[in-house]
Amino acid sequence: xxxxxxxxxxxxxxxxxxxxxxxxxxxxxxxxxxxxxxxxxxxxxxxxxxxxxxxxxxxxxxxxxxxxxxxxxxxxxxxxxxxxxxxxxxxxxxxxxxxxxxxxxxxxxxxxxxxxxxxxxxxxxxxxxxxxxxxxxxxxxxxxxxxxxxxxxxxxxxxxxxxxxxxxxxxxxxxxxxxxxxxxxxxxxxxxxxxxxxxxxxxxxxxxxxxxxxxxxxxxxxxxxxxxxxxxxxxxxxxxxxxxxxxxxxxxxxxxxxxxxxxxxxxxxxxx
Ligand code: ADP
Ligand code: MG
Numbered sequence: 177x178x179x180x181x182x183x184x185x186x187x188x189x190x191x192x193x194x195x196x197x198x199x200x201x202x203x204x205x206x207x208x209x210x211x212x213x214x215x216x217x218x219x220x221x222x223x224x225x226x227x228x229x230x231x232x233x234x235x236x237x238x239x240x241x242x243x244x245x246x247x248x249x250x251x252x253x254x255x256x257x258x259x260x261x262x263x264x265x266x267x268x269x270x271x272x273x274x275x276x277x278x279x280x281x282x283x284x285x286x287x288x289x290x291x292x293x294x295x296x297x298x299x300x301x302x303x304x305x306x307x308x309x310x311x312x313x314x315x316x317x318x319x320x321x322x323x324x325x326x327x328x329x330x331x332x333x334x335x336x337x338x339x340x341x342x343x344x345x346x347x348x349x350x351x352x353x354x355x356x357x358x359x360x361x362x363x364x365x366x367x368x369x370x371x372x373x374x375x376x377x378x379x380x381x382x383x384x385x386x387x388x389x390x391x392x393x394x395x396x397x398x399x400x401x402x403x404x405x406x407x408x409x410x411x412x413x414x415x416x417x418x419x420x421x422x423x424x425x426x427x428x429x430x431x432x433x434x435x436x437x438x439x440x441x442x443x444x445x446x447x448x
Pocket of ligand 2: 234235
């Protein structure tokens with residue numbers, strides 16, 4: 177497949193592609209059950225924030241959403257993950273298809289440090305087996321760096337190594353690399369935890385612009401950030417050795433201003 181065959185940027189509308197849905201997802205590492213029947217809709221055109229204390233399964237859930245969970249030898253799962261209504265784990269769906277459609281950005285920025293900024297973006301294509309000509313690559317690099325809010329800062333030094341950028345710029349480079357295959361969904365696991373406040377704001381601005389065309393699911397420990405960037409929130413919890421589950425989910429304003437469960441109120445108000 178070449179990049180011309182990929183879906184073009186999406187327009188506004190009620191039938192935006194990229195809606196993700198978890199149906200009764202449970203997960204285990206060996207005998208250890210870490211998630212219990214998680215149901216969650218992550219609509220297209222929206223930012224969904226996953227919040228909750230450490231160890232309640234947020235990262236595991238995120239990895240399940242793009243089939244990274246199955247790479248851990250001891251891992252198993254039950255339930256379904258639907259992208260636009262189709263199970264990403266269905267036998268006929270290839271792993272690389274899921275990876276191309278559902279990108280991931282991690283806590284620690286991980287560009288290829290010795291590789292140029294330009295090649296870092298293009299590497300996103302190679303990882304999923306896509307080909308592109310030189311002109312296509314030039315256009316794609318500019319497009320992805322622009323969307324990631326980095327183009328103006330790096331356009332005159334695209335041949336410099338990715339590792340020479342600041343931490344915040346490296347994280348935006350990783351976002352650009354993820355966007356190179358035009359994913360429908362971008363998963364972000366605490367993408368700003370390692371960054372200073374100014375870089376954090378830049379990433380938040382990028383998310384606000386990207387969400388019109390890429391469904392975003394973000395794990396964050398920063399409640400102000402969840403309130404600023406997300407449209408919907410899901411509060412995960414694991415109580416006294418029980419597997420993680422969702423206490424409640426809904427529009428972010430409701431989760432913060434009118435939670436139904438006292439545990440949610442305690443968590444969003446920093447009481448545990
Ligand atoms: P969170 O992201 O909410 O902090 P995680 O998804 O990282 O939570 O972890 C959930 C549970 O799964 C924890 O009990 C953790 O120890 C366990 N766990 C996570 N990754 C692995 C792994 N690769 N092997 C075994 N157990 C794991
Ligand atoms: Mg985590």
